[in-house]
Amino acid sequence: MSEEVKEISFDELGLTKPLEKMTTKELRALCIEKLPMITGASGKDKDELVAAIKDVFGIVEEEQVSPYKKQIAEIKKQIRAMRVEKEGLEDRTQRDRIRRKINKLKKRTRKLARAV
Numbered sequence: 001m002s003e004e005v006k007e008i009s010f011d012e013l014g015l016t017k018p019l020e021k022m023t024t025k026e027l028r029a030l031c032i033e034k035l036p037m038i039t040g041a042s043g044k045d046k047d048e049l050v051a052a053i054k055d056v057f058g059i060v061e062e063e064q065v066s067p068y069k070k071q072i073a074e075i076k077k078q079i080r081a082m083r084v085e086k087e088g089l090e091d092r093t094q095r096d097r098i099r100r101k102i103n104k105l106k107k108r109t110r111k112l113a114r115a116v
Contacts, residue, residue, distance in 0.1 A: 027050065028044075038056060075105050086102070
């Protein structure tokens with residue numbers, strides 16, 4: 001009794017979202033149902049499962065570095081300085097103004113991070 005292992009392409013998996021966005025349960029189910037060549041899927045965590053799937057299909061990870069990395073770091077430095085300054089203030093209106101500035105800066109860092 002020999003089981004034939006059918007060759008399957010990455011497109012034939014019918015994924016609706018990228019591997020990194022899938023949950024661990026979804027990845028395990030995918031490995032068990034459609035990728036029997038990956039052994040021990042039930043005991044692996046998400047990172048190991050994604051790496052194993054990419055190894056099977058020969059997908060090379062391209063790590064993208066944000067072009068705004070330095071700008072984001074500078075803004076976060078400002079935020080930390082503002083938080084220290086806010087803690088030392090007694091006046092509620094000044095604390096409120098700094099809190100709002102921090103909030104705007106945090107939104108800007110999130111927007112820059114998504115812009116990749």
